[in-house]
Amino acid sequence: xxxxxxxxxxxxxxxxxxxxxxxxxxxxxxxxxxxxxxxxxxxxxxxxxxxxxxxxxxxxxxxxxxxxxxxxxxxxxxxxxxxxxxxxxxxxxxxxxxxxxxxxxxxxxxx
Amino acid sequence: xxxxxxxxxxxxxxxxxxxxxxxxxxxxxxxxxxxxxxxxxxxxxxxxxxxxxxxxxxxxxxxxxxxxxxxxxxxxxxxxxxxxxxxxxxxxxxxxxxxxxxxxxxxxxxxxxx
Numbered sequence: 001x002x003x004x005x006x007x008x009x010x011x012x013x014x015x016x017x018x019x020x021x022x023x024x025x026x027x028x029x030x031x032x033x034x035x036x037x038x039x040x041x042x043x044x045x046x047x048x049x050x051x052x053x054x055x056x057x058x059x060x061x062x063x064x065x066x067x068x069x070x071x072x073x074x075x076x077x078x079x080x081x082x083x084x085x086x087x088x089x090x091x092x093x094x095x096x097x098x099x100x101x102x103x104x105x106x107x108x109x110x111x
Numbered sequence: 112x113x114x115x116x117x118x119x120x121x122x123x124x125x126x127x128x129x130x131x132x133x134x135x136x137x138x139x140x141x142x143x144x145x146x147x148x149x150x151x152x153x154x155x156x157x158x159x160x161x162x163x164x165x166x167x168x169x170x171x172x173x174x175x176x177x178x179x180x181x182x183x184x185x186x187x188x189x190x191x192x193x194x195x196x197x198x199x200x201x202x203x204x205x206x207x208x209x210x211x212x213x214x215x216x217x218x219x220x221x222x223x224x225x
Binding site for chain 2: 032034041042043044045046049087089091098099101102103104
């Protein structure tokens with residue numbers, strides 16, 4: 001089993017739609033969780049950290065379920081500019097100083 | 112504020128030629144430093160990480176090597192490039208104190224080996 005798995009995608013949604021991405025991780029000792037976005041031919045950029053109680057940043061909501069080892073990202077009212085690949089990232093003591101990246105889920109928001 | 116630089120931005124090299132990619136970080140001290148490779152349409156593969164000057168850990172055995180001659184400088188090298196070395200090379204840093212701190216990426220170097 002891969003350490004971090006994500007929905008395979010791609011997701012093609014119309015503008016204004018709500019879209020949810022799922023991510024699972026295998027190491028129960030993982031401590032920190034993040035969502036990054038990567039635009040085509042660019043570097044990944046931090047979108048948001050994921051906190052145990054869940055957190056929201058504008059149209060973006062992240063949830064963490066430690067019991068199920070599951071992370072989600074919800075995007076409401078999708079914009080064309082949301083089109084990108086979304087990467088789930090996990091960090092924990094067993095990885096030392098390393099971050100484990102999921103393969104990513106590609107989103108295309110269509111006009 | 113912290114910034115991370117990589118150069119060159121793009122590079123076309125023949126098979127068998129040497130490689131040197133440089134990464135520098137500004138605005139922080141004692142960072143953890145990382146080299147990743149991303150093949151076309153694929154995920155990120157961690158190549159090397161460093162927690163201090165001269166301290167390099169290799170994640171994947173291959174014909175690449177890394178060095179950290181200064182606190183905020185990280186270099187990726189190869190003596191002889193292979194076709195399979197083509198990809199998008201990303202340098203990243205994270206604060207030494209770890210914990211919930213996240214990782215920040217440079218703009219990357221796109222390498223094409225012909």
